Amino acid sequence: MADAYIYDAVRSPRGKGRSNGSLHEVTAAKLSADMLNALKARNDLEGHAVEDVIWGNVTQIGEQGGCLARTAVLASELDESIPGVSVNRFCASGLEAVNMAANQVRGGAGDAYIAGGVEMMGRVPMGSDGAAVAADPTIAMKTYFVPQGISADIIATEYGFSRDDADELAMRSQNRAKTAWDEGRFGNSIVEIRDLNGIPILDHDEYMRPETDMQTLGALKPSFREMGESMPGFDTIALMKYPHLERIDHIHHAGNSSGIVDGAAAVLVGSKEYGDRHGLKPRARIKGTAKVGTDPTIMLTGPVPATRKLLAENGMEISDIDLFEVNEAFASVVLRFMQAFEVDPDVVNVNGGSIAMGHPLGATGAVILGTLLDELERSDRETGLATLCIGSGMGAATVIERV
Numbered sequence: 576m577a578d579a580y581i582y583d584a585v586r587s588p589r590g591k592g593r594s595n596g597s598l599h600e601v602t603a604a605k606l607s608a609d610m611l612n613a614l615k616a617r618n619d620l621e622g623h624a625v626e627d628v629i630w631g632n633v634t635q636i637g638e639q640g641g642c643l644a645r646t647a648v649l650a651s652e653l654d655e656s657i658p659g660v661s662v663n664r665f666c667a668s669g670l671e672a673v674n675m676a677a678n679q680v681r682g683g684a685g686d687a688y689i690a691g692g693v694e695m696m697g698r699v700p701m702g703s704d705g706a707a708v709a710a711d712p713t714i715a716m717k718t719y720f721v722p723q724g725i726s727a728d729i730i731a732t733e734y735g736f737s738r739d740d741a742d743e744l745a746m747r748s749q750n751r752a753k754t755a756w757d758e759g760r761f762g763n764s765i766v767e768i769r770d771l772n773g774i775p776i777l778d779h780d781e782y783m784r785p786e787t788d789m790q791t792l793g794a795l796k797p798s799f800r801e802m803g804e805s806m807p808g809f810d811t812i813a814l815m816k817y818p819h820l821e822r823i824d825h826i827h828h829a830g831n832s833s834g835i836v837d838g839a840a841a842v843l844v845g846s847k848e849y850g851d852r853h854g855l856k857p858r859a860r861i862k863g864t865a866k867v868g869t870d871p872t873i874m875l876t877g878p879v880p881a882t883r884k885l886l887a888e889n890g891m892e893i894s895d896i897d898l899f900e901v902n903e904a905f906a907s908v909v910l911r912f913m914q915a916f917e918v919d920p921d922v923v924n925v926n927g928g929s930i931a932m933g934h935p936l937g938a939t940g941a942v943i944l945g946t947l948l949d950e951l952e953r954s955d956r957e958t959g960l961a962t963l964c965i966g967s968g969m970g971a972a973t974v975i976e977r978v
Contacts, residue, residue: 576681577680577681577846577847578847579676579677579678579681579844579845579846579860579861580846580857580978581842581844581944582618582843582856582857582858583614583618583855584840584842584843584944584949585610585613585617585764585841585945586764586839586840586841586938586945587609587838587840587938588765588778588781589834589837589838590782590836591781591782591834591837592834592835592837592935593697596781596837597776597781598695598768598837598838599837600770600776601768601837603632603639603693603694603698603699603839604643604647605650605771606695607630607643607647607651608650609768610841611652611653611689611841612651612652613841614843615653618843620843623654624657625688625689625845626685627658627659627660627676627679627688627689628653628688628690629644629659629662629688629689629690630647630672630692630937631661631662631664631691631937632692632693632694632937633663633665633666633668633694633936633937634701634937635661636703638695638699639695645661646659647659647693663937664866664965665936665967666904666936666939666940666965667940667963667965668936669691669692669840669940669942669944670939670971670973671866671971672690673690673691673861674861675690676688676690676842677844680845686845687844687846687849688844689841689843689844690842690941691839691840691941692941693937693938694839694936695837696835696837696935696936697836697837701936708720708967709722718968719816719872720812720872721872721874723874723966724802724827724832725799725803725809725810725813726873726875727799727827727906728823728824728827729813729817729820729872730873730907730911731826731827731907732822732823732824733820733873738824740906741826741831742789744831744906744910744920745787745792745830745831746787746788746792748927748928748929748931749784749785749927749930749931750785751925751926752780752783752926752931752932753783753785754926760949761926761949764949765779780931780932780933782931782932782933783932787830791830797826798825798829799825799827810822810823813872817872826907830930831906832904833903833904833928833933834930834932834933834934836932836934836935838938838939838942839935840941840942842941857978858977858978859948859975859976859978860977862889863889864972864974865881865885865971865972866881867880867881867884867969868968868969869970871967873968874968875907875908876911876964876970877962877964877965877968877969877971878902878908878911878912878963878972879911879912880970881970881972882912882916882960882970885973889974893918895958896959896974897922897957897959898947898950898951898954899918900923900947900962901962901963902929902939902962902963903924903928904934925950943961947960951977956977958975958977959974959976960975961975
C-alpha cells in the first residue's frame, strides 16, 4: 500500500454558537469554502488538483444538507471538476473524513484529497434533524438510550471521577488554551474569517473563558441532574442497564463540558508522488486509523478501544505516542482515557481543548488533528494520536508521525 501524507491543515477560529456569535452571519457553505480556498491558495492547487473533497457535518438538514461537500466546492475557488461527498460519524466526522481520504490514497483510489468538516451550531441546532436513535422509541428502548450528558455522568460514576477531577481538567483546558493563543501556537493554521464585503469578523477562538477558576466552576449547577432524576428519568434507564451502580453522580455542567460553537477545518492529504509532482513537502505520515462500535448507553468510552485497536494493528505501544489529542466532549471522557492508559496529563491536549474553545461537531476531528500536527512540530516531537468519542457508542482514532 502507498503511504498517505498530510501536506497542510487549516481551520477557522471557533465562534460562539449563538445569535450573537461572530460567525452567526456565515453559512456552513461559505465557511467551508473559506477553508477550501485557504488550502488552494497556500498550496497552489489549480485545476483538478485533488480527487475529491470529503467533508464531515453532523446535522445534515437545511443549509447544512444536500451534500454540503459539493456545495462547498461550488462556492469555493476550486475547479468545478472536483466532486464532494458529505460524511456523518457524529462528533468524529471531521477525523473520519481525513481517515477515509488517507485510506483511499493508501489503496490507490486517487492520489490526493481535501478532507475536513464544518458545523454551524448557532444556525443549525444540534438534534434538529430528528435522529431516529433518539426519536424512535423502538430503537431508544432497545439501546437504553440516554442523552450524552447522562452518558458522561455514567462514565464518571463507573470509573470514580469526582466533580473536582472534572473541574480541574476544565480549568487546565482554559489555562492551556490561553497560553497557546498568547504564544501564537495556532498561528500556522488559523484562517481569519471575513464577511461578504471582505471585512474581518473573527481571528480568534471567542468561546474561551481564561478567567475560569475552581470557585467559578464550583458555583455551576450540574446540567444533567434534573433530566436524570425526574420521575421517570434517564437515570432510571441507565440503572436498568448498569444495575451494579447505586446511583448516577451528576458532575458535568457547562464549565466542564464542550462548548457549542461554529467552525470548520480542512486537511490536504496525498501520496508522496503527489507532493513531488506539485512541489509540496509532506508534514506528517498518517500511520494508521481505526474506528469501533461500543456500548450505546455509556456511549462515550470509544477512544479507549479505538486506541487499543489502532495500536495493535500498527504494532505500537501507548509509550510510542509522544502527544495526544483526546476531544474534550466532556471532562470524564478525557479522564477515562488517561486512566485507561496511565497517560501523563502533561502530554494530553497541551494547548487546551473543546471545553475551552468549543466543539463544532463535524469539524472537530480535523481541528484536533491539525492542532496535533502543529504541536508536534513546535515541540519537536515525532508521533501523535488524535481520538474522539462518538454519539450512539463509537470511537475513532488516528496516529500520525512527522516526516
